[in-house]
Amino acid sequence: MNEFVKIREQTRESEGLQAERNRSEKVMGEANQILNKFMDSVVDGLALFDSELNLVEMNRTALSTNPRRPGKEGLLGKNILEIAPDLKRTGRYDRYLEVIKTGKPFFGEDLVIHHKFGDRQLAVKSFKVGEGLGIVTADITGLRKAAEAISRLAYYDHVTGLPNRMLFNDRLTLALSQAHRKKQKLAVMFLDLDYFKSINDALGHSAGDKLLRAVGDRLRSFMRGGDTVARFGGDEFLLILPEISGEEHAARLAQRILQAFREPFMLNNHKLHVSTSIGIATYPSDGKDTDTLVKNADIAMYEVKKCGRNSYQFCSSGEDGEELSEPELCEAESRQKEAPFPEELAGLRLLQQITGVVLGTFDSGNVFRQITDGLVHCLGYTSALILTLDGGKKRFEVRALSLQRRLSPQIDKKLGFSLGNLSFPKDSRLNGAMRSAMRGRVVVTKTLAEIAYPLISRKACSTLQELARTKNHIVVPLGLETKMVGAILVTSPREQVSEQELTMLQTLARVAGQAIKSADLHSQARHSEEALRRTLKTVRRTLEGAVRILSSIVAARDPYTGAHQQRVANLACAIGKEMGLSEEKIEGIRIVGLLHDVGKVVVPVEILSKPGPINPLELSVVKDHPRVGYDILMGLDFPWPVAEIVYQHHERLDGSGYPRGLSGSEILLEARISGLADVVEAVSHHRPYRPALGIDWALDGISRNRGTLYDPEVVDACLAVFAKNGFRSRWTQKGMAKPKKILFKGLQGVGLLD
Structure with missing residues (x-):
């Protein structure tokens, strides 16, 4: 009869456990739904x-x-x-x-x-x-495209798509190094289109750009695999011919290029007949470095210009590749002056300098200041000012202003306001000159009021012109591709304005436009990087949300376990900090502390809150919670091995732990820290099946088992943490019952539930 009663009780107990398991499976299903939602929320x-x-x-x-x-x-x-x-x-x-x-x-x-x-x-x-x-x-498609666009902007000419001067210099330096090592010859060709300015004046700069692209394409068709054709600037092109047998190789190519240029270029239904003058310098006879070879090829090209154009000529330099003498160089450079604008060479140097600035920075404001300073201090203009539309495209603002030094202290005092703070709405009533500039036209006037009024009063314009003694006032449109985004305004003390002067100013405007484009591309790349960082922050916040949800699920079923996990997380982080672990690793330990008992969602509440000892069947259910926690967490993409640490937090150094009986170095350091913090918290605080034993009992217990159950380094760090009064006082609870000595036996083995 007793056996029958016993069997009936066991059956009822099994049915109760099965019902609890069914409820646990439902909770697991809900947890899986949460995890699925979390996965889909990850960007x-x-x-x-x-x-x-x-x-x-x-x-x-x-x-x-x-x-x-x-x-x-x-x-x-x-x-x-x-x-x-x-x-x-x-x-x-x-x-x-x-x-x-x-x-x-x-x-x-x-x-x-x-x-x-x-x-x-x-x-x-x-x-x-x-x-x-x-x-x-x-x-990362957007980031890659932005990086490629910035790289192309730095090393390729935006008109022809050919390598620019910077990339040309890099390739020539490499070719010279290889030629020196292999004892080979190479040639540099300097090409300048004949009468290109006439084409620009007759058909406009847009047609001129199309012609430059067509010339680049035609030159490319003659190049071997290792050759380079680059745009040097303006209507000038440079060619690198490595591994040539001698001057006759370069001569044959020059003849083929001249022959090809006899075929007309078709532009906008116009047949354009364009010739070119070619200067050739060879390594090592005409120079052994980049600058010397380019300079000597340039001088040879101007010898062709002098003799009637549409031909080629080799450089005749001094012995052993010496650079041409200074008188010869000055004579060659002087032939470039075809107009009375006396600052042309200074303008070319300024363009070279500013182009270098554009390639070296993404700060358009810096480029604008370089332009206005160069116009005033290098080219002798009285003042230079750059206006652009602001980011909101609603106002024109002064981006850079430079004045001759003699005028700087006087103008603001005379006007009663600062030109540098000038700002006006985009839809302001612009005068005819400014409207023309906004349509892409260059405007030259004799009076300042024609371009500045009504933005500045007539009286202020008159005061400025009288004070600065200006004779001409020029407005050059500042365009970004086909859209006008501002203007360069300069005042000149010279009586005449030459075509070369206007061309130089337009070129500077294009450089300024390129600076705006570079800044925009850089801004886009920066915004993409910021978006990526925001995404990572969002992922981190989402993970935090998932941790809170999982932790709250455990706390809802067993309030003790929820508080226990928080205390374990705090102690484990303090131990990690004492051991000198990185902030990143300590953060992973914190997450583990908050989730290490998440597997208890499958343990019946009756077992978790049972006031007395549990039987072997109940103990087996409890001991399965590390594996269940691992199964729940393995699907979450934490930056740390959270699932594996949770799986191991009840393993012990001598292999006596559970569920896998790992030992020594098989147990992750984070698991050794979390496991020790788990034991100290469990012993020092109240449990349903016994009163609190106190922190001194807990610390004495881990000291006795140092090196057997627990990692010695982790034990030492834990003792050091509690040696600090601040942490110990926060941890100690008032009114703890004094433990009985026999209860301490649980600390020696693995019988504790946590």
Whole structure:
């Protein structure tokens, strides 16, 4: 009869456990729904694979990067090679297997050709998750395009697409190094189009740019694989011919170029006949460095100009490649002056200087200041001012202003306001000169009021002109591609304004426009980087939210466990800090502390709150909570191995822990720290099955088991933490019951629930 009663009681107990398990499975289902929502909230793509690389789960973002058409249901369970067959050919599949084997993450990039979204560049991070693999993909297409645009802007001419002067110098330096090492010859050709200015004046700069592009394309057609054709500036081109047999090789190419230029260029239904003058310098006879070769080729080209153009000539330099004498150089440079504008060479130097500034900075304001300062202090203008539309495209603002030094202290005092603070709405009543400038035309006037009124009063204009003694006032439009975004205003003390002067000012305006474009591209790249950082912050906040949700689920079922997890997290972080761990690793330990008992969602509440000893069956249910916690957390993409640490937090140094009986170095350092903090908190605070034992009992217990159950370094750090009065006083609770000595036995082994 007693046996029958006993069996009936066991049956009831089993039925109660089964009902609790059913409730636990429901809670698990709800937790999985939360995790699924979390995965879909992550901005980056996330895919999880098992140990054989079969797809277990993926979020919406990862699905959108898959160029194949099947939906999520059609992909789950498939091997990664079925989803992306090219991984085997590229070696990425073997790398993923290595990640699973070693646990070492792998970073890479992939180009995905998508049927809907086009080519996309993805940053890929793969890492071990449990026994399987996790892959995170971030779309960096925008960042890559911005970086390529900035790089192209720095090294290529924006009109012809050819290498610019900076890239030409780099390639010539490399070619000279190789020629010296291999004892070979090379040639540099300097080409200048004949009468190009006449074409610009007759057909406009737009046609001139098209002609320059056509010339660049025609020159490219003659180049070998290792040759370089670059635009030097204006209508000048440079060619590098490495590994030539002698001067006859360069001569044959020059003849072919001259012959090709006899064919007309078609531009806007116009047949344009353009010739070119070519100067040639060879290494090592005409120079052994970049500057000397280019300068001597330039001088040889001007010898051709002197003799009637449309031909070529080799440089006749001194012995052993010496640079030409200063008188010869000055004579060659003087032939470039075809107009009375006396500052032409200074203007060329200014252009060279400012171009270097544009390539070296993304600060358009710095470029504008360089331009206005150069116009005033190098070229002798009385004043120079640059106006641009502000970021909101609603107001014109002064971006840079330079005045002759003799005028600076007088003008503001005379006017009663500062020109540098001048600002006016875009839809202000502009005068005819400014309206023309905004339509892309250069305007030259004799009186300042014609360009400045009504933005500045007539009286102020008269005062300025009288004080500065200006004779001409020039407005040059500042364009960004086809859109006018501002103007350069200069006042000149000279009686005449030459064509070369206007051309130089227009070139400076184009440089200023390029500076705006560079700044815009840099701003876009910076905004992309900031967006990526915001995304990472969002992911971190989302992870924090998931941690809070999971922790609250545990606390809702067992309030003791919720408070216990918070205290364990605080103590574990203090131990990590005492050991000198990094802030990043301490943050991971904090997350583990808050989640280490999340697996208790499957443990019946009756067991967790049972006031007396638990039986072996109940103990087996409790001991399963590290594995359950691991299963819950393994799907979350933490920056730390949170799931594995939770799995190990009841393992002990001598192998007597559970659930896997790990020992020594098999146990992660974070798990050793979290496990020790777990024991100290459990012993020193009240438990349903016994009163609190006190912090002194807990510290004495871990000291006795130092080196057997617990890591010595972790124990020492914990003792050091409690040696500090501030931490100990916060930890100690008033009114703790004095423990009985026999209760302390639980600390010696692994019988404690936590």
